[in-house]
Amino acid sequence: MGSFTREERIMRRVIGLAKRGTGMVSPNPLVGAVLFKDGIRIGEGYHQQFGGPHAEVNAIGSVESPSDLRGSELFVNLEPCSHWGKTPPCTRLIIESGIRKVYIANTDPFPQVNGEGIRQLREAGIEVVTGVMEREGAELNRAFFHAQTHRRPWVTIKVATTLDGRMATRTGDSKWITGELAREDVQWLRFAHDGILTGAGTVRTDNPSLTVRLKGISKQPWRIILDTKAALPLTSQVFSDSWSSRTLWYTSASPDDGRERIPVNEENGKADLAQVMKDLFGRGIHLVLAEAGPTLVSSLIRTGFADELIIYMAPKLTGNGPAFFRADSGMDRLADALVLEPVSSSAAGHDLKLTYRFRRS
Ligand SMILES: NC(=O)c1ccc[n+]([C@@H]2O[C@H](COP(=O)([O-])OP(=O)(O)OC[C@H]3O[C@@H](n4cnc5c(N)ncnc54)[C@H](OP(=O)(O)O)[C@@H]3O)[C@@H](O)[C@H]2O)c1
Known part of the structure; x- marks a missing residue:
């Protein structure tokens, strides 16, 4: 003081x-x-x-x-x-x-x-x-x-990983990597954000609700789903649960199944992230938490739309399964590595919570 x-x-x-x-x-x-x-x-x-x-x-x-x-x-x-x-x-x-x-x-x-x-x-x-x-x-x-300066949302990527950096096992099993305290912390993170972004892969594999389940809290963030080919089933929780009106569904296809879609162009066969970000900003969604698998997480990092990274790291080793970041082309030398700025580290039960910022050149 x-x-x-x-x-x-x-x-x-x-x-x-x-x-x-x-x-x-x-x-x-x-x-x-x-x-x-x-x-x-x-x-x-x-x-x-x-x-x-x-x-x-x-x-x-x-x-x-x-x-x-x-x-x-x-x-x-x-x-x-x-x-x-x-x-x-x-x-x-x-x-x-x-x-x-x-x-x-x-x-x-x-x-x-x-x-x-x-x-x-x-x-x-x-x-x-x-x-x-x-x-x-x-x-x-x-x-x-x-958001005022760049006219796009601030995007925080949140991942749960093992000590050897895996987001799931080889079979896609990721429930649960981290413990209860870390998962409760994620609930507060969700509450602090306007929207939770994920890709078709996670919805298909985990069928998550992406809602806030905290006592006394009724406000729900938007669920933002990137499903380029509109291939996700209507029965997925994000389309069928009681918060389905809080789902924003971005797709380049136009299926006639009654779901309200937000059209998006394709960029290399996937939803164009620049267009998605612009649309979210226009809707007043300025704080986005990405809770996606390695495909979308990697795209966000590669395209420069990731601002912050929060890793909940569990003291577990699986020795198989995907890491959360895949580079486009070889980062063969350490000099090519992306270097992040460390912000904070703390414990969440037996897990570690590590926060980093992406550096802008
Ligand atoms: N540990 C964790 O923190 C965590 C969190 C979430 C998921 N997971 C695990 O991750 C695995 C799923 O991984 P995933 O990579 O398939 O899931 P994902 O990254 O959530 O979804 C990837 C899919 O999103 C769609 N997509 C649309 N636009 C995209 C864009 N611009 N860039 C990238 N993808 C875009 C693509 O499918 P379309 O072409 O069909 O649109 C793409 O295949 C599961 O095993 C799940 O359990 C782990």
């Missing part, structure tokens, strides 16, 4: 509050806000639900005596919005509340804000300090910033 300034300590609290919106606010960013008056915290809040009030509104609304707002300081991790969206502009509320100083971690790249929020506050005579815990704020909302 000692090495942080007062502003940084408060912004850490703001970021902690923002995280409480995980899984509920996308495609909006995670935002928290704290209000201080004369060194005392008088209010705080966070963006709780997509379409709901912004963090600043909730923080201001939490202040017991509204007169305390005059001359107070607002800490918020993202530049306040300056436009009419699903809610009125936060800048207006801040100005009208009499707040005298605003601390911000990151400017908002959203085209309708992008510095305009800060400009409006300054024009109204409010002191604005930017860049407080900027790196931490950027990390928190990496998917939001990425």
